Amino acid sequence: MAHFKNPILRGFHPDPSICRVEEDYYMVTSTFEFFPGVPIYHSRNLIDWELINYCLVDDDQLDLTDCASSGGIYAPTLRYHDGVFYMITTNVTHKGNFIVHTKDIYGKWSKPFWVDQKDIDPSLFFDDDGKVYFTGNNSLTPQKQGIVVFEIDPMTGKRLSEKKIVTYGTGGKTPEGSHMYKINGTYYLMLAEGGTEYGHMETIMRGDSPYGPFTECPHNPILSHKDYMGSQIQATGHADLVEDQNGNWWMVSLGIRKLPKVMLHNLGRETFLTPVMWKDGWPVAGDHGRTELEWEAPLPGEAPKGMKLSFTDHFDGDKLDLRWNFVRNPKRDHYVLQDGKLSLRAGEETLQDHHPTLLCVRQQEFEETAQTTVSCKRLEEGGKIGLTAYYNKDYHYEVYLTKRDGNFRIGYGWTVHAMEAEREIFLVSVPEVLSFRVKADTRGYTFSYSTDGKSWTEAGFGAVAGLCKEGTMTMTFTGTYLGVFASRAEADVTSFSVEIDE
Numbered sequence: 001m002a003h004f005k006n007p008i009l010r011g012f013h014p015d016p017s018i019c020r021v022e023e024d025y026y027m028v029t030s031t032f033e034f035f036p037g038v039p040i041y042h043s044r045n046l047i048d049w050e051l052i053n054y055c056l057v058d059d060d061q062l063d064l065t066d067c068a069s070s071g072g073i074y075a076p077t078l079r080y081h082d083g084v085f086y087m088i089t090t091n092v093t094h095k096g097n098f099i100v101h102t103k104d105i106y107g108k109w110s111k112p113f114w115v116d117q118k119d120i121d122p123s124l125f126f127d128d129d130g131k132v133y134f135t136g137n138n139s140l141t142p143q144k145q146g147i148v149v150f151e152i153d154p155m156t157g158k159r160l161s162e163k164k165i166v167t168y169g170t171g172g173k174t175p176e177g178s179h180m181y182k183i184n185g186t187y188y189l190m191l192a193e194g195g196t197e198y199g200h201m202e203t204i205m206r207g208d209s210p211y212g213p214f215t216e217c218p219h220n221p222i223l224s225h226k227d228y229m230g231s232q233i234q235a236t237g238h239a240d241l242v243e244d245q246n247g248n249w250w251m252v253s254l255g256i257r258k259l260p261k262v263m264l265h266n267l268g269r270e271t272f273l274t275p276v277m278w279k280d281g282w283p284v285a286g287d288h289g290r291t292e293l294e295w296e297a298p299l300p301g302e303a304p305k306g307m308k309l310s311f312t313d314h315f316d317g318d319k320l321d322l323r324w325n326f327v328r329n330p331k332r333d334h335y336v337l338q339d340g341k342l343s344l345r346a347g348e349e350t351l352q353d354h355h356p357t358l359l360c361v362r363q364q365e366f367e368e369t370a371q372t373t374v375s376c377k378r379l380e381e382g383g384k385i386g387l388t389a390y391y392n393k394d395y396h397y398e399v400y401l402t403k404r405d406g407n408f409r410i411g412y413g414w415t416v417h418a419m420e421a422e423r424e425i426f427l428v429s430v431p432e433v434l435s436f437r438v439k440a441d442t443r444g445y446t447f448s449y450s451t452d453g454k455s456w457t458e459a460g461f462g463a464v465a466g467l468c469k470e471g472t473m474t475m476t477f478t479g480t481y482l483g484v485f486a487s488r489a490e491a492d493v494t495s496f497s498v499e500i501d502e
Contacts, residue, residue, distance in 0.1 A: 002299040004047045004273070006233070006291065007255065010309065011362035012268030012479030013039075014196075015075040015177070016252040017123075018242045019085075023301060025242070026078060026105060027252065028055065028087060029271060032478050033072040033392075035326045037062040038087060040078075040105060045301035046250060046273055051322045055087045055100055055109050064328040066354045067093035069392035070476045072328075075177060075238070077123040081132075086154050088115075088122045088134075097122045097136065099157050113157035117148070124154055125180035125210065133210045135178040135189070138165055145169075147178045147191060149210055166212045169193050170203045170220050177238040180210060186281065189214055190222075192237040196269070196477070199226045200237035202253065204283060223253060223274065223285040234258050235269065236291060241276065241283070244300040249276035251285050259366065259442050264468040266391075267363055268479015309364050312497040315342040323361050325481065327393075328354055335359065342493040343377075344385070346486035352393050352415060360390055360483025361498060363440060368500040370482040371437040373453065375492040376430050379403050383488030384411070387436035389445045389467060390481045394418040397462035398485070399436050399447035401427075410449050412460030417473055425459065433494070438482060440464075 009016070015030040025043045037056030041049040055076070056062035064072050076089035087109070088099045096119070098112035115122065119137035126132050131151055138148035146168045151160040169175030172193025181188045189212075190204045201224030205214035225236045239253035251274045256265040274291040275298075277284045286292065313321055315337055334357045336343040346357035361370075372387050379385065379401065386400025397414045408430050413422035435450040444464040448456040465471050467480045484493050 001296045002303055003294065003296055004299065004304050005306075006272045006293050006295070007257070007270035008047055008252075008273045009041065009049060009271035010267070011270060011364035012481070013271045013362075014254045014269035014477060015238050016254060016271040017077045017179075017240045018252050019078050019080045020242055020244065021080050023245050026080070026085070027271070028076045028078045030075055030477070031073045032070050033064055033067050033328050034478070035062065035064060035329055037073045038076045038089060039322075045299050045304055046244070047299060047304035048307055053106055053322070057108075059329050061100065061109070061112055062329070063091065063094045067328060069394065069474070070478055075121040077179065077240075079124045079126065081126040081154075086124055088124050090120045090122060092120065099124075099154055101155065113155070115152065115157040116159045117163075121176045121178065123179045124152070125182075127182060127210065133180060134159070135180050137176050137178075138163065145174055145176070147175060147189070149180075164211055167191075167205065167214055170205070170216050172199070172201060172203065172221075179240055181241060190239065190241065192239070193221070194224070194226065194237065196235060196238060196254070198234055198263070200224065200235045201226055202237045202239045202251075202285070206281070217282045219282065219284070219289070221289060222283055223251065223289050223291065225255070225290060228290050231290070232257050233272065233291060233293065234263075234265075236272065239285075246298065246300055248298055248300070249278065249283065250274065251276050251283075253291070255291065259464065259468075264465060264470050266464050266468045266480050267366070268469075269477070309500040310498055311361065312495070314340065314495050315493065316340040320359075324359050325361065327356055327358055327360070327390075331355065331357070340494070343490065344484070344486040344493060345490050346383075346488060348488060350384070350487045351388060351390065351396055351398065351485060352418075352420065354393065356393070356485060357487065358388070358390065358483050358485040360388075360481035363389070363480040363482050365500050367441045368498055369437065369439045370496070370498050371435060372484045372496045373433055373435045373494050374484070375433050375494065376401060376489070377492060378490035379408070380488040381406070383486075385486045385489045385491045386411075386484070387438055387447070388483055388485050389438055389440065389462065390483060391467040391472075392476065392478065395467055395472060397445050397447065397460070397466065399438070399449055399459045401430065401434060410459055412447055414460070414462050414466065416466045423460065440482075
């Protein structure tokens with residue numbers, strides 16, 4: 001038995017899908033409007049995960065041009081069969097469902113192969129007779145959502161049979177996130193229901209054919225915290241099953257960690273691991289359908305060491321670290337690595353625009369500190385260079401250097417419900433280097449600046465509620481990022497760090 005802690009992927013990592021290749025485990029999650037698309041993680045013990053690649057790294061694989069906040073890539077599924085990895089997902093902004101594949105999970109993935117299906121949450125199931133099945137959502141009307149099944153060629157995306165609705169779920173709203181498995185000769189169809197909010201739950205059914213008919217599990221939901229409101233973990237669901245090399249079963253699922261004493265969360269939906277037992281031919285997840293922040297369980301592989309969450313980048317390599325993300329497709333000439341620094345060469349776009357000059361990493365814990373050092377090369381009137389806590393273009397806080405009426409100023413700005421406000425502090429001259437810092441805690445974000453890297457002056461404070469999903473005015477599905485940005489400016493970024501008490 002080994003002790004481990006949840007979540008296993010911290011910060012914005014929703015809709016996990018997992019597969020095993022002998023003693024290696026691979027997992028992907030959703031990315032929505034962020035680029036590159038669909039990160040790939042590798043582990044040998046289900047706890048220590050290394051970010052190794054992305055499925056979608058080129059503009060012709062992933063078009064996010066002007067996609068809405070929380071648009072883009074929804075709910076990928078990762079599968080391995082006969083030497084080939086397949087990833088199927090949905091670009092809700094462009095065309096719908098598509099498949100990419102590769103033989104080298106560390107290398108380049110194929111171009112997208114589009115599927116004749118527009119709804120979300122597709123999955124692939126490889127049967128032992130050689131047939132491959134697609135499962136996914138099929139919204140017949142806004143009031144009637146079901147799960148559709150049909151045969152598919154996974155190399156081309158071509159549909160090989162008629163579509164058939166096999167279930168409308170077990171009674172929860174919006175049945176989605178379906179995955180099919182064949183276990184001991186029986187077909188299992190697992191789905192998420194109840195909406196990806198506080199009523200979220202995972203259910204399962206079984207039958208003798210991929211098309212059913214299916215019998216519902218008598219103890220559904222098999223995973224849910226909708227009646228466990230005392231737990232810090234909420235909204236559990238959208239799960240995937242995997243059997244390890246020792247014959248033990250596990251479930252990865254999304255969930256949220258709510259802030260203390262309030263039903264708010266700002267880190268996004270994260271990935272949790274739950275041990276699974278089988279009873280009377282049905283899976284029993286965790287403690288009668290509940291997961292916990294800490295478990296004792298028989299993990300495969302080596303004993304967990306714990307993932308290192310702190311991060312420092314001096315930009316001295318020839319490629320950006322895999323942890324960095326952009327908002328939608330980046331203008332690549334705005335980000336230049338050279339001479340041990342990152343040059344941001346920004347145009348007119350601001351953080352309120354769809355394609356800002358912004359390089360960011362996920363916030364992974366409630367309490368963490370991000371810091372960056374920049375050197376200003378060009379700053380136009382009204383331009384900005386700074387550090388931001390960013391949820392989306394309508395919700396963010398930032399500290400920055402700007403120019404007003406020919407004078408340089410330090411500013412603190414906030415955008416909530418798409419409404420902007422800011423205050424500025426007069427600065428006579430710009431030092432050779434300027435440092436910015438944000439300290440996050442369960443109350444909010446404290447922004448500071450320094451002209452010597454030693455003494456810090458507070459510039460502003462933003463309440464955590466301003467970057468929480470529950471506080472947004474539209475349906476959103478992402479999480480908070482911390483990053484460096486520029487607008488109408490050019491700056492060299494010489495360092496960026498995230499410190500987390502681990």
